Amino acid sequence: MVKIGNIDLGEFPLLLAPMEDVSDPPFRQVCKENGADMMYTEFVSSEGLIRNAAKSVQKLDIFEYERPVGIQLFGSDVETMAECTRIATKAHPDLIDINYGCPVKKVACRGAGAALLQDIPLMARMTEAVVKATHLPVTVKTRLGWDEATKNIEEVAERLQDVGIQALSIHGRTRAQLYKGEADWRLIAKVKENQRIKIPIFGNGDIDSPEKAMEYKNRFGIDGIMIGRAAIGYPWIFNEIKHFLATGEYLDAPTMIQRVAAAKQHLMFSVQWKGPVLGILEMRRHYSNYFKGLPHFKEFRMKLVQSMELDEILETMDIILKEFDGVILETKAKVVAYGGID
Template sequence: MVKIGNIELAEFPILLAPMEDVSDPPFRKVCKKFGADLMYTEFISSEGLIRHAIKSRAKLDIFDYERPIGIQLFGGDEEALAMATEIVDATGPDLVDINFGCPVKKVVCKGAGAAVLKDIPLMERLTKAVVKSTSLPVTVKTRLGWDENSKNIVEVAERLQDTGIKALTIHGRTRTQMYKGAADWTLIAKVKENPRMHIPVFGNGDIDSPQKALEYKNKYGVDGIMIGRAAIGNPFIFREVKHYLKTGQLLSPPTVDERVEACLEHLQFSIRWKGPRLGLIEMRSHYANYFKGLQNFKPLKIRLLTSDSLDEVYEILNEIRQIELV
């Protein structure tokens, strides 16, 4: 069993990564249904939260069936992060996660996310500010380093642990790599092998199949894995990975009907949570992933992406049930 503070997880937990504009409550609902052990909200700007930004506040919505769940914050100012942590603490998540890994320009330009990798003493101060502001377990998600010349994650992991964090997730790329090239898990393994480390270490990057999940578990010795992009439109991956780790057998891929049902559940919650208009529009980014590999899907996809009628979308989804997998 893996423990994050007082949170007990499975022996080898499978985590859902926090993804901007993806990991909202409707998406998390289907991922939880298919076996995600621990999930995180989309990252939330500490500055936006203390300024009462509507979008940031909406990201605080969590539901009891999601537990355990963490709320993820990013920011480059100690005082703002501490204040945001107190706001988050009051909403009752199970843990607070700090994002020191997001590579996108709009975050890095604010001195947050992966930008903090260039200033490790600042990273320590920011982390301490969060730890001091909550009684909840605090975790961190970060990368190997800023660039090829600063892959200092082994030292960084020790220093973060010393600030009081209860778990660490490492994405196997540098900031300059963004999401390009293959993730390098060798340094993640070195963090885990470090005799000074006693908190759980989770690996992230390029896990897109049950076979790879088992290979990386055995090869790199991590305490669990975090799945991000491979879960978009494919929440079944959590079920598939768990089954393969337990039995060594691959599950049959989801049927077309199962895909439609998962997409429908996602859509209906999206409508309830975001409202009819926004819920319908924001689901458009998910359809191609839910129905990847279907014969002659392109005409139906175009209709799904252009329809403003929920009833019409329901009709199209029912049409998709009749399609066979390639």
């Protein structure tokens, strides 16, 4: 069994990666219902939280259905991160996660996220301060290193374990790579194989099918897998992987009924949580992924992303459900024929 503190995650957990502007409560809900074992909030700015910025505070919203869930924090100042941790702890998550992996300029150029990979002593001090500021388990998500010349993840893992983290998720790219090229899991495996490392090690990067999940599980020996981009618009990937690992067989592709139902559920919760304007606007980025692969979909997508009326969007989804009876749908594993609406 894989455990983070007292949190039991089962034999081989599948984690939903924290993703800015994606992994909010509405998205987490559909992923939880489709097999995600552990989830994280979008990353929360320590400075924004201390300033009581509305967007940062709202990201602390968690719901009972999604447990276990972690709040992910990022920042560049040790004391600010400690204070932010104390505030986040009051929101009653199951753990606190520190972001040392975000590669985007607006984060890294401010000395936060993956920038800390350039200063391991500072990273260790910050992590220790966070650990001391909460009674909750503290975990970390990071990358292999800043660039090809400084892949220091083995040292990072030891140093952070020494100051008290209870799990480590590693994305198999450097900061310099951003999301380009293929994720390299060999160093993730070396961290897991290190006799000094006793905490769970989760691998992240490029897992987009049940076959790859099984291959990487067997090949690299990690304790679990963190899935990010592959779950956007396709929350079924978690149960597809679980089923394949357990049986060696594929689940059927999600039917059009399931796709429309998930998109509707996501939309309705988005409107409920964010309000009708922001909820509708921020849902627009998801439609292409929910209906990816449908032929001649552009006309319907334009209706979905141009309307500001909830009833009109729901009606368009109902039309999509009827229009695409009998199409070929893609799973994350293979292409299967869909025979029609039940």
